[in-house]
Amino acid sequence: MFISLIFWGFYAHRLLNNLAIYSLPASMISFYQMEETYIMEHAVDPDKRRYASPFEAARHYIDFEKYGIAPYDSLPQKYTDAIFKYHTLYLVQNTDTVYYKKEGLEMPGYYQIFKKYMAPKLPDGEWEMPSDSLFQLLTGDQEKMGEFVFEDQLNGHGILPWHLMRMQKRLTEAFITMDKPRILQLSAEIGHYIGDAHVPLHTTQNYNGQLTDQIGIHALWESHIPEYFAESTYQLWTGKALYWPDPATIFWEICKESQQLVADVLLLEKQVRDTFPTDKQWCYVIQGKGTIKKPCIDFSKAYQHAMDGMVEKQMKKTIQAIGSSWYTAWVDAGQPNLNKLNVKPIKKGLKTKQNKV
Ligand SMILES: [Zn+2]
Incomplete structure (x- = not known):
């Protein structure tokens, strides 16, 4: 139950992917339209995979507070540089601990070794120490004495912009x-x-209001509000997909802009909760054979109003960003003719190389 609260609702992810198709240029749209069902249904695969892969969860968020205060310029945009900055490597021997890299200390030559031998091996969150070569390169010893320990201080706080x-x-x-x-x-x-990058609560440690006595705010913002209002009242047409000359910078901007909204997301919910009649905040809805507790529609509406339509604005931005990401990838690939791929739609159950992502 708790885990199911920590990601943008399935409903919203499907809708955002679906609407992004309509931002695409003529040379792309028919390919995506033909595969509309696939694009929508698989919008939620990364969340489903969280249970299967220990490396998945970190890809959905970043705890910016861990890195000081905005604009977080000291955070490297490149993953390799970031993991180099935020890790400790030490060699534990019988009586000693030798540091090759820790805050404020770096053994001469270690960065070059890291770049050459370790960085290229960086897979999705999985770190394998080439310990034999490290012994030789760093200690000059043929014989292993002790154990190299790599302590990652990055992945635990989320890697969304890099991912x-x-x-x-x-x-x-x-x-x-x-x-x-x-x-x-x-x-x-x-x-x-x-989509996740546009949700302010994906950019903070206080992702579910657990640090400010606002538990449940995550689902309220990203699941209940879109479900209640997106199709009935939002104007989600965003215009054409754009070409991004520098996608990495855009991804960082998106995440940092979301982070700028966190304070309002929390403050306004608290204000509405403190002033709205207490017995009208939670509603009990019959679902299947049971009853579930959900934020009431009027309460959600009041919160949405207090935020001046922030959820709608973020959804609009998301749709254009998704279309722009697809369009940019296609342009950067040399604008291949997608009509060649439009033989028949991919079947729903077709196995893809999902595990490799
Ligand atoms: Zn997610």
């Missing part, structure tokens, strides 16, 4: 090789992560 860029590169490569299942899978999934 977005990784996905953008993969999507571009999929267009280059015209790998249809992969284009579709990566398009659907980058749509998901772009």
Whole structure:
């Protein structure tokens, strides 16, 4: 139950991916329209995978507070640089601990070794220490004495902006090789992560109001409000997809702008909760054979009003960003002719290389 609260509702992710298709230029739209069902249904794969992969959860958020105060300029935009900055490597021997890298201390030559031997091996959150070569390179010893310990101080606080860029590169490569299942899978999934990046509560440690006695605010903002109002009252047409000359910078801007909204998201919910009649904040709704507790529609409306339509604005921005990400990947791949791929739609149950993402 708790885990199900920590990501943008399935409903919203599907809707955002769906509407992004209509921001695409003529040379792309028919390919995506033909695969509309796939693009919508697989919008939620990354959330489903959280239970199966220990590396998945970190891709959906970033705790900016861990890195000082806005604008967080000291955070490296490149993952390799960031993981280099935020890790400790030490060698534990019988009586000693030798640091090769820790805050304020770096052994000469270690950065070069990191870049050359370790960075290229960086997979999705999984770190494998090439310990034999490290012993030789760092200690000059043929014989292993002690144990290298790598302490990661980055992944535990979320890697969303870096993961977005990784996905953008993969999507571009999929267009280059015209790998249809992969284009579709990566398009659907980058749509998901772009959606998460527009949710302010995905950019803070206080992601569910647990630090300020506002538990439940996550689902209220990203699930209940869109479900209640998106299709009935929002104007979600956003205009055409844009070409991004520098996607990494855009991804960082999106996340930082979301972070700027966190204070209002929390403050306004508290103000509405303190002033709205207490017995009209939670409603009990019959669902299936049981009854579930949900924020009441009028209460949600009051919160939405207090935020001056922030959820709607963020959804609009998301839709254009998803379309722009797909469009940019396609342009960067040399604008391949997608009509060649439009043989028949991918079937719902088709197995894709999902585990590789
Ligand atoms: Zn997510």
